[in-house]
Amino acid sequence: MTEVNHIGITVGDLEAAVTLYKSVFDLEVLAEPQVATLGTHAGDRRRDVFGPRWGGMRIAHLATKDGGIGIELFEFVQPATVAPEVDFEYWRCGVSHFCFTVDDLEDSIDRLISFGGRKRSQIHTVWPGTRICYCEDPWGVVLELSSRDYHHIAGARQEAMVRSRVDIATKGKR
Secondary structure (H helix, E strand, C coil): CCCCCEEEEECCCHHHHHHHHHHHHCCEEEEEEEEEECCCCCHHHHHHHHCCCCCEEEEEEEECCCCCCEEEEEEEEECCCCCCCCCCCCCCCCCCCEEEECCCHHHHHHHHHHCCCEECCCCEEEECCEEEEEEECCCCCEEEEECCCHHHHHHHHHHHHHHHHHHHHHHHCC
């Protein structure tokens, strides 16, 4: 069995990010912000992971209330965290965004904006009862907010594809 364990996110202000992700997405703080350097526990491991330029960071751990997925927040100190120069480099390989399922889409967007985030797109209905909106946190991390979970979205997409194939096949026999 494979599951998503956690997602690492680099931010420019660790305390502000902890407050935002806790407040907007109702995440549980597992470990408050702490300093990690070559001289602290696991310094050698972190240098192995991040490379020879790494000299220190601040880190905090959060998770969904059900404990299913962790969010690891990083604020790098040496070298310092740098915001992306280009807005949403979706064409680059790697993670383009991640999505939170929220109870109240408009309220979540408003709360994200109140913490310095922004709305990237309009709210779109992708399937009946499923609405999404692309947003960003204050550090440029792209977040999709969805009114329904992924199982519902993927299931609805699969149903639509099957209906489309049936419609095409039926038109060819007329």
